[in-house]
Amino acid sequence: MGMINWIFDIYQHSKIDDTRRETAQLRTEMAGIRAQGGGVNGDRVEDAVGALALATKTMQRMMVEKGICTQSEFSEMLNRIDAEDGRRDGKSPLP
Numbered sequence: 001m002g003m004i005n006w007i008f009d010i011y012q013h014s015k016i017d018d019t020r021r022e023t024a025q026l027r028t029e030m031a032g033i034r035a036q037g038g039g040v041n042g043d044r045v046e047d048a049v050g051a052l053a054l055a056t057k058t059m060q061r062m063m064v065e066k067g068i069c070t071q072s073e074f075s076e077m078l079n080r081i082d083a084e085d086g087r088r089d090g091k092s093p094l095p
Helices: 002-033 042-065 071-083
Strands: none
Touching: 002 042, 042 071
């Protein structure tokens, strides 16, 4: 049993290291959005939002084209999730 625990421990440490690297990368990316003086760099925020919109549209279209859901099912789910915070405003609150 000692060898299995050792292997599991190595696996867990590698996952922790991966998470630390991802966190550092995200912090670097977030720092890039900040402008000098502590404000927000509007161009970078716009680029990030545009990339997110593209990814969302791609996922939506792929799910419909692959028959995972219909466009109306997707829209219905979107509206249900939108209402979860008590407001139908087309946005999800940031954590």
